[in-house]
Amino acid sequence: MDLFELVNFYVVPGIVLGSIYALGAVGITLIFAILRYAHLAHGDLATLGAFIALAAVTGMGVSPYVALPIAVLGTAAVAVGIDKVFYEHLRERPKIVTVMASLGIALMIRAVVQVVWGVDTQTYSRGIVRPEDYFGIRIRDREIYTLLAMVVLVGVLQLFLTRSKWGKAMRAMSDNPNLALLSGIDNKKVVMLTWVIAGGLCAASGFFLGINTELKAMMGWHMLLPMFAAAILGGVGRVEGAVLGGLIVGIAEELSVLVIPSEYKAAMAFAILLFMLLVRPTGLLKGKVL
Amino acid sequence: MSALLSMENLTGGYGEADILQNVSLTVAQEEIVVIVGPNGAGKSTAMKSVFGLLTIRGGKMLFDEDDITGWAPNRIVQRGICYVPQVDNIFREMSIHENLEMGGFLKTGDLSAAYDRVYTLFPDLKERRRTMAGSLSGGQRQMVAMGRALMLDPKLLLLDEPTAGLSPKYMEQIFQICRDVRDTGVAILLVEQHAKQALAFADRGYVLAAGKNRHEGTGADLLADREVAEMFLGG
Numbered sequence: 001m002d003l004f005e006l007v008n009f010y011v012v013p014g015i016v017l018g019s020i021y022a023l024g025a026v027g028i029t030l031i032f033a034i035l036r037y038a039h040l041a042h043g044d045l046a047t048l049g050a051f052i053a054l055a056a057v058t059g060m061g062v063s064p065y066v067a068l069p070i071a072v073l074g075t076a077a078v079a080v081g082i083d084k085v086f087y088e089h090l091r092e093r094p095k096i097v098t099v100m101a102s103l104g105i106a107l108m109i110r111a112v113v114q115v116v117w118g119v120d121t122q123t124y125s126r127g128i129v130r131p132e133d134y135f136g137i138r139i140r141d142r143e144i145y146t147l148l149a150m151v152v153l154v155g156v157l158q159l160f161l162t163r164s165k166w167g168k169a170m171r172a173m174s175d176n177p178n179l180a181l182l183s184g185i186d187n188k189k190v191v192m193l194t195w196v197i198a199g200g201l202c203a204a205s206g207f208f209l210g211i212n213t214e215l216k217a218m219m220g221w222h223m224l225l226p227m228f229a230a231a232i233l234g235g236v237g238r239v240e241g242a243v244l245g246g247l248i249v250g251i252a253e254e255l256s257v258l259v260i261p262s263e264y265k266a267a268m269a270f271a272i273l274l275f276m277l278l279v280r281p282t283g284l285l286k287g288k289v290l
Numbered sequence: 291m292s293a294l295l296s297m298e299n300l301t302g303g304y305g306e307a308d309i310l311q312n313v314s315l316t317v318a319q320e321e322i323v324v325i326v327g328p329n330g331a332g333k334s335t336a337m338k339s340v341f342g343l344l345t346i347r348g349g350k351m352l353f354d355e356d357d358i359t360g361w362a363p364n365r366i367v368q369r370g371i372c373y374v375p376q377v378d379n380i381f382r383e384m385s386i387h388e389n390l391e392m393g394g395f396l397k398t399g400d401l402s403a404a405y406d407r408v409y410t411l412f413p414d415l416k417e418r419r420r421t422m423a424g425s426l427s428g429g430q431r432q433m434v435a436m437g438r439a440l441m442l443d444p445k446l447l448l449l450d451e452p453t454a455g456l457s458p459k460y461m462e463q464i465f466q467i468c469r470d471v472r473d474t475g476v477a478i479l480l481v482e483q484h485a486k487q488a489l490a491f492a493d494r495g496y497v498l499a500a501g502k503n504r505h506e507g508t509g510a511d512l513l514a515d516r517e518v519a520e521m522f523l524g525g
Contacts, residue, residue: 165395171383182375184364184395185392185395
């Protein structure tokens with residue numbers, strides 16, 4: 001196998017998959033940092049986002065990339081709604097209660113998706129897209145868009161967190177919640193903002209998984225473990241860590257096919273997660289200890 | 291003399307147990323008042339009660355002609371009392387400047403006057419304002435914590451053991467800063483472990499023991515009091 005083959009069949013798909021994981025992992029890491037629990041409905045929220053985009057494509061006849069912002073807004077609204085209706089009432093209870101509740105929410109979202117859109121696999125557009133050849137490296141347009149969208153969305157998020165007043169308030173709440181409250185930072189607004197961002201990124205993650213593969217009701221659930229592995233690998237609470245973790249998990253999954261049967265690809269994320277928790281639980285970029 | 295803060299016969303604690311029993315104290319405008327006493331005397335509790343952090347079961351708290359008994363902390367902050375906890379009193383992963391910005395979070399409009407005021411009091415911080423607060427030394431962290439609390443122009447600053455764990459050199463520096471802060475028109479109520487040094491620098495002091503008022507007076511009077519000396523100043 002030559003280098004081009006390695007890049008074309010393993011590294012490029014790995015980066016694409018990694019970008020998709022990264023979009024989800026950033027949301028997971030933000031929820032971990034600010035609300036301090038593991039959100040198990042994250043994958044299914046991504047599924048919902050992907051199907052909202054599908055509804056826009058089939059219902060309004062727009063192109064998938066026009067449907068993306070609609071899905072982002074819709075999913076963000078759903079995420080805020082779920083928090084208001086369910087999680088908010090559990091805020092004072094032990095965190096494990098909310099974790100379990102989020103598992104229930106995951107099942108609920110999946111059931112809704114199955115009832116509304118059915119259980120068959122679907123796609124945004126039919127037909128085979130031929131990759132373009134860039135000096136021997138073959139890349140499809142949608143693969144470029146996936147990486148680009150991830151970089152832009154995370155870049156904008158980073159700017160928001162480091163430059164704006166409310167972004168800094170989110171960091172303050174993650175850094176020292178008691179002191180944030182003593183400073184008069186409105187906890188409820190910060191929580192809402194966190195859900196808007198996490199929900200929107202979830203939709204983008206589901207959308208890009210859908211456009212690069214296909215849509216099915218279990219698509220998001222299967223991403224949950226790799227997304228958590230990415231968040232913990234990068235360091236909980238670290239946005240740039242979640243991106244790094246996502247890319248590493250994605251590329252590792254694709255490369256693992258070279259040495260283990262492809263049915264076991266998904267075990268790669270689990271292995272990385274386990275290894276990281278044993279060796280360096282704070283993650284590569286030194287995040288919070290859970 | 292009209293008091294800025296007056297705590298009258300306060301009884302209360304966390305949960306069911308009453309840690310404070312009929313504690314009374316006052317702080318006048320531009321005055322530094324220190325609460326001292328042996329371990330477990332309820333010093334920090336008394337201070338936290340001002341900030342609405344415990345259950346009050348008797349007595350009342352007046353601040354600047356308002357009855358603030360039972361107010362929530364965020365309302366008290368807006369009314370003009372800022373609190374610096376003893377530990378975890380900075381945002382470690384934010385720069386010095388961002389720490390101050392968070393301190394001024396509730397203020398609408400321009401913060402530049404507030405930044406100027408804090409940076410004038412703490413010139414060291416201005417030079418290093420892009421530095422992560424978590425990488426600073428103990429004394430500098432305390433300055434960041436005080437600076438953060440001063441961003442809202444409080445009338446009263448509550449400091450919980452600001453010199454805990456600091457070297458004598460830094461302790462003197464923190465006390466000097468307290469005087470400077472007072473001279474800009476802010477009253478200070480602080481809890482201190484280093485009773486001797488604190489009484490020597492404060493305008494007035496209260497000695498608490500077992501959750502009750504034991505002695506009160508000017509710092510010099512308390513230092514000269516034999517009973518106070520024997521109680522915990524080490525003779």
